[in-house]
Amino acid sequence: MDSLITAAARALAAGDPLGALNRVALREDAPALALRGIAMAQLGDFDRAKILVRRAARAFSPKEAVARARCIVAEAEIALVSRDLGWRVKALDAARATLEAHGDHVNAAHARYLEIRRLLLIGRLDEAERFLAELDPTQVPPASTAAHELIVAGLAMRRLRTKEARAALARAERAALQARIPALKGEVESAFHLLNTPAARLIARGEERPLLLEDVEALQTSKAFVVDACRHVVRDANTFVSLARRPVLFALARALAEAWPADVPRATLIARAFRGKHADESHRARLRVEMGRLRAVLKKLAGVNATKQGFALTPRSAREVVVLARPVEEQHGAVLAFLTDGESWSSSALALALGASQRTVQRALDELSAAGKVQWFGRGRARRWMTPPMPGFTTTLLLPAPLPSD
Incomplete structure (x- = not known):
């Protein structure tokens, strides 16, 4: 040279x-x-x-x-x-x-x-x-x-x-x-x-507080009954149940955990799980079926008992019931998790990282752009998407990584 x-x-x-x-x-x-x-x-x-x-x-x-x-x-x-x-x-x-x-x-x-x-x-x-x-x-x-x-x-x-x-x-x-x-x-x-920034939220007994990554790690090894809304799993110290492919059951489990030790009215459960504004007899019949399925899935972890008003959760061995939730919950939270690193992403790269189709990712980006949450530059294949980092939150838990016991 x-x-x-x-x-x-x-x-x-x-x-x-x-x-x-x-x-x-x-x-x-x-x-x-x-x-x-x-x-x-x-x-x-x-x-x-x-x-x-x-x-x-x-x-x-x-x-x-x-x-x-x-x-x-x-x-x-x-x-x-x-x-x-x-x-x-x-x-x-x-x-x-x-x-x-x-x-x-x-x-x-x-x-x-x-x-x-x-x-x-x-x-x-x-x-x-x-x-x-x-x-x-x-x-x-x-x-x-x-x-x-x-x-x-x-x-x-x-x-x-x-x-x-x-x-x-x-x-x-x-x-x-x-x-x-x-x-x-x-x-x-x-x-x-x-x-050093909050990675998740802890919801327990009707209250919530932010958690650092160390706190999340400690929670995973605790004896509490945890409904993990970041990975869609339910666990205690000894048992692990994934509900990632059963969204209705997970929605019911989360609603019961957030209200614990109180029960949850049937109308509230129907609204959370089925998104029904008005509960009719068909909704109530479906709720009984889904509660039976949830009871079978969680039988080693907790009981799901009918009450006069609705249903309540009764853990088998844990003394505390908590919900681990994302710091900010969005419909397209997984897409935002990647974009909030401050870098510019192509839709094809996001699809590869998320394991989704590029068209699905593109629809999510269009909706986020319409809401003013992301922005783009470039044309055609050179188009890139980005958003400023969300202040005060880390998106580590939103990324596609399994828990140690997965």
Whole structure:
């Protein structure tokens, strides 16, 4: 490399994209195109960055396999940051193998970290953990070490292991300080913020209060009877019942838990479960059927007893009944959970992360946009959706991650 390319590369490694552009902005050779693309990505112009990196990959000769592989890795990183999660995973894996074969272990590890971060975003935690276990954070530069620890913290938060998450973030903070990259330090600070803001609400005996992630973790190991409205499950210290695919039963269980130890009138239960404004005999007959089903599902956890006015919940062994609810409950809460990270998402990436059809996600985005809760920019395939982060709340519990006992 010539001196300008070397200086530009060092500026980018230090998080100085303008300094890099000052050296290579007018050059059209392959190394300069690649560095310009990375600089534009650091400045937030992801569409331009993607074009430049692809041009650089084509400009390198077939004999320059390592340089081409690095361009593929850079394009994948741009896609990740711009929340375009439908990139060519096989191409990234092939680029990683090329880098590894040519002795570029640092960039090969970086490629693997990108793949793991994508898996983390779309909720495939087991795969992410398996790939992460193959990497040694002591054999990479401080910036990669910080990325490693951020992934460890992200996994721990989604698994509700807050002590492990805090320890990982402390290590990430030290590595980010060594790397001297402001954006990396900001990412660590944002992750710390998630641990120090309310992650859910606790509803018990007609009152509610916010919970930090540590409080949610403690609740999961307590002896209370918990109706978890974040995951649609019911549990106590020994038994776990999923009602994720039985929304009517879950609505009834939640209504009974919120009113405990009092009973719930039949008209209220009908309104909650069937959305009926006026209860008639058919509604009451259906309520009796659904209550029988709920009684059978919860027989190991609690009794569901008829009262003069309605129904009441009687836990078998727990002394307390609580509801764990999302910090803010929205019809399209899962979509908002991803958008409130402050990044811009494509509808296709959201569909991939949520495991839903793109048309379903698009309808949700249109409704949220009409309500003024999200905004978009760009046209066609370049359209991206985003919303400012919701003040005072973390959306960790809204993301598609199983509980430890799932």
